[in-house]
Amino acid sequence: MLMNALLLALREIRRNLMRSFLTILGIVIGVAAVITMVTLGNGATRMVAEQISSLGSNLLIMRPGQRLGPGRDEAGAPKFRVADAEAIKSQVSALQAVAPVVGSSVTLVAGNENWSSTVSGTTNAYFITGNWKLAAGRQFSDEDEKVGRAVCVIGNTVRDKLFGHQNPLGAELRIKNFSCEIIGLLASKGQGAMGMDQDDVVVIPLLTAQRRLTGNQDVATLMISMQDGADTSRVMAQIRQLMRERRKLAENDDDNFNLMDTKQIAQALSGTIGTMTALLGAVAAVSLLVGGIGIMNIMLVSVTERTREIGIRLAIGALEHEVLLQFLIEAVALSALGGVVGILLALLTCLGLSALMHMPFMFDPGINLLAFAFSAAIGVVFGYMPARRAASLDPIEALRHE
Amino acid sequence: MNSAPAAPLIEFQGITKTYGQGQAAFQALSGVDLSIQQGEFLAVMGPSGSGKSTAMNILGCLDTPSTGTYLFQGVHVEDLDRNQRALLRRHYLGFVFQGFNLLARTSAQENVELPLLYRGESPAARHQAALDALALVGLSGWEHHTPAELSGGQQQRVAIARAIVTRPLVLLADEPTGNLDSKRSHEIMELLVRLNQEQGITVLMVTHEPDMATYASRIVHFVDGQVASDDAQEARPC
Numbered sequence A: 001m002l003m004n005a006l007l008l009a010l011r012e013i014r015r016n017l018m019r020s021f022l023t024i025l026g027i028v029i030g031v032a033a034v035i036t037m038v039t040l041g042n043g044a045t046r047m048v049a050e051q052i053s054s055l056g057s058n059l060l061i062m063r064p065g066q067r068l069g070p071g072r073d074e075a076g077a078p079k080f081r082v083a084d085a086e087a088i089k090s091q092v093s094a095l096q097a098v099a100p101v102v103g104s105s106v107t108l109v110a111g112n113e114n115w116s117s118t119v120s121g122t123t124n125a126y127f128i129t130g131n132w133k134l135a136a137g138r139q140f141s142d143e144d145e146k147v148g149r150a151v152c153v154i155g156n157t158v159r160d161k162l163f164g165h166q167n168p169l170g171a172e173l174r175i176k177n178f179s180c181e182i183i184g185l186l187a188s189k190g191q192g193a194m195g196m197d198q199d200d201v202v203v204i205p206l207l208t209a210q211r212r213l214t215g216n217q218d219v220a221t222l223m224i225s226m227q228d229g230a231d232t233s234r235v236m237a238q239i240r241q242l243m244r245e246r247r248k249l250a251e252n253d254d255d256n257f258n259l260m261d262t263k264q265i266a267q268a269l270s271g272t273i274g275t276m277t278a279l280l281g282a283v284a285a286v287s288l289l290v291g292g293i294g295i296m297n298i299m300l301v302s303v304t305e306r307t308r309e310i311g312i313r314l315a316i317g318a319l320e321h322e323v324l325l326q327f328l329i330e331a332v333a334l335s336a337l338g339g340v341v342g343i344l345l346a347l348l349t350c351l352g353l354s355a356l357m358h359m360p361f362m363f364d365p366g367i368n369l370l371a372f373a374f375s376a377a378i379g380v381v382f383g384y385m386p387a388r389r390a391a392s393l394d395p396i397e398a399l400r401h402e
Numbered sequence B: 001m002n003s004a005p006a007a008p009l010i011e012f013q014g015i016t017k018t019y020g021q022g023q024a025a026f027q028a029l030s031g032v033d034l035s036i037q038q039g040e041f042l043a044v045m046g047p048s049g050s051g052k053s054t055a056m057n058i059l060g061c062l063d064t065p066s067t068g069t070y071l072f073q074g075v076h077v078e079d080l081d082r083n084q085r086a087l088l089r090r091h092y093l094g095f096v097f098q099g100f101n102l103l104a105r106t107s108a109q110e111n112v113e114l115p116l117l118y119r120g121e122s123p124a125a126r127h128q129a130a131l132d133a134l135a136l137v138g139l140s141g142w143e144h145h146t147p148a149e150l151s152g153g154q155q156q157r158v159a160i161a162r163a164i165v166t167r168p169l170v171l172l173a174d175e176p177t178g179n180l181d182s183k184r185s186h187e188i189m190e191l192l193v194r195l196n197q198e199q200g201i202t203v204l205m206v207t208h209e210p211d212m213a214t215y216a217s218r219i220v221h222f223v224d225g226q227v228a229s230d231d232a233q234e235a236r237p238c
């Protein structure tokens, strides 16, 4: 009997290709939309987390101004000095390294090649705070840092763009208006989030940058890495206290600097992304609903014809439950097919978009299951319910249905 | 019925059928008594609206009477549940509808195979029986046409093929020749007579045409939901 019902159901699907196709389409769109949105959202969240953690764990970042992010009021706030970095390092316990950093966007030239990148002027501490390893060459010597020699350590991308696969050590690199000698090559960290290339960097001694690029003694950012297991809030409180003293802030003045721990940054960012994901998910849920209504429509429109069909089947001796089994199989088959195609489509889309946006692909079985179950439920309910009503009629009534 | 030589195959006792309720109620059958023996060929005649189709639907277990007793092989049909009536239709009855009622977008052959499918017959047996039935009604070569691709008369013959493919105990036909030209009509009537005489199928047929009724061994006239006359006759020889 199951075989018969299966045969009849498949026949019916084939016979009503257009209706079957539309039903499947509704489910495919709904399922694919929801899964794509949620999967991409998860990927984005994960990407941000990875990006933050690639900054180095136990990392604090201090910048002038009251808060981080867009619209930060940096203008009036005094910058830092190298002495600030030294004071923090010597007076706050449980710190690993404090790196004063100034950055500048520049055009690099080597031989006939040129490349736009960012130059960071800093100290060797930067390699610790930024989790950088050297692939070749050396860090800055004390001498390099003290007299501001024209030497640099370059990232892998800069090497690729300017030197190809040649050994860049010892070569000359023109940064804006001065030449420096390449003394080190950083080990590649790989592609960062959103296509941001972490290896696209040039590091030069702080003094060199201040003299040749910025022309003042300001330090834009302090990167502070704590020792493993350090009490982050205590360290932050100490640094904050120290900086308030150094900047001579009165008791009731606000901080004119901003100290953030990477976890806080991560939380702030992933909070935003979480909101976005929820929003997209809601939009997707609406599309699932619309898909569901589409299915409902198709099913209800075909009810007249189907009621007559059921009447005919009953009249020639089909039992009510045989007819219902057929309709159930038909609805399940269509919904399942739609669900599977929707999931495949979503996964393909997600794989493609993830690759395009350099995001990790995060397969979420829960949402796949949920979307599938929802669409299947819609398909089954609206495919099966009208049939159930029709099959409970006397055959002659079902046949008379108009 | 006391004088019947054997227990009748079908027996109607005071069958009534009322459509609608209250003011709008309409009594389509008002007390029909009818007794049909195995092997009879019965023609039902009467003016339009006299309750012929209503009676046929009840006879075919497609509809239930409002009151009265319907005995099929001594079984009280009015006491059977839906599934039992469906099984009765499946195993004993073949029905040709006034409006064909074929499955749309379904080939003639699949339409004819359908009753066998519900009987659980093997695909090969279904296939062969359907081809044979279609050949009997003169539709060889039209197996793969869907109802939309067939003329009214051809659809009617597919409907007849579907009703006889199971070799039912009783064949109920509501105006089986209503859409056929007179040559085809006579062919169909000869087929029914053959099924009646060679296979012992009891045939109950509604017709408007006195010419077709001459093939029957008994003619029942309906007027206003009641049996007005019930006469045995010498069936016309084929």
Ligand SMILES: Nc1ncnc2c1ncn2[C@@H]1O[C@H](COP(=O)(O)OP(=O)(O)OP(=O)(O)O)[C@@H](O)[C@H]1O
Residues within 6 Å of the ligand: A400, B019, B020, B026, B027, B028, B046, B047, B048, B049, B050, B051, B052, B053, B054, B055, B098
């Ligand atoms: N479902 C229904 N609801 C209400 N009245 C009905 C219904 N079916 C039939 N009738 C009425 O019952 C009466 C008998 O109908 P029936 O179809 O049995 O007539 P008939 O003898 O077969 O006529 P015809 O020769 O035109 O086919 C008609 O007056 C009709 O209007």
Ligand SMILES: [Mg+2]
Residues within 6 Å of the ligand: B052, B053, B054, B098, B174
């Ligand atoms: Mg009628």
